Amino acid sequence: MHNADCYVEMGKEFQDCDREREDAEVGVHAKYDEEEGTLVEENEASVQLRALLTRLSLGGGDAMELEEGKLMKPLQLTEEEILVMPRYHIEATLLRRCISTDGAHTLEDFRELLRSNIGKPPVAPSWYKPSGRSMGARRIGLNRCSNQPQCARAETEESGRFKICANCSTPRYCSAECQKQDWKRRHKLVCKTVSERRDQMQKVSAMLMNFQQYHDARKGAIKDAKQAARRKSGRR
16 A cells, blocks of 8 residues: 555544544444444434534534525534533534634533533634635635644634645645644645545546536526427417
């Protein structure tokens, strides 16, 4: 296996271990079948967390509303729901709603930040611009510095949008120093591979977009032809 591919796999394993540790902190246990990708075992806390995440993503306060320029509904969570959420879920929930997690380190830090924003409508920074992408993954909300876990910075009104890797357009960094640290520690091993995969995805997205445009144009032409035929038959 190529070093970069190997590192990507190792990175996934490390991330999975971190998430398992954070799940254990709040008593969540879930087991998945690696090959089938299906849930095979979970405890009550996992069931509760899954239902909560579904409500957060599909309820009226989804972050997609922010992308469309609408005001998202305030977060409504009970203390019991907050206590069952692992750190990475709390962080994602806050950042997607443009609530900065700048400086938060521990699980309790993130819980306090979440509690302080219950019932408050999120306000995007003045520099925030909705994604213009209509297909594929979109960056929604704020970003944290990719030099993890060394850095706990996240985007704020004052910081503006963090700088992005010029080659692969994936990680974002709060400073040149963090970018250098992350490059030496891991990113130099995966940057080329990530860039190549991004280029492949862009090509696929372009093909799908062209197909959609062709389909829409053809559909419009058929509709126009039918209307013309009806008008012609009505004159006879």
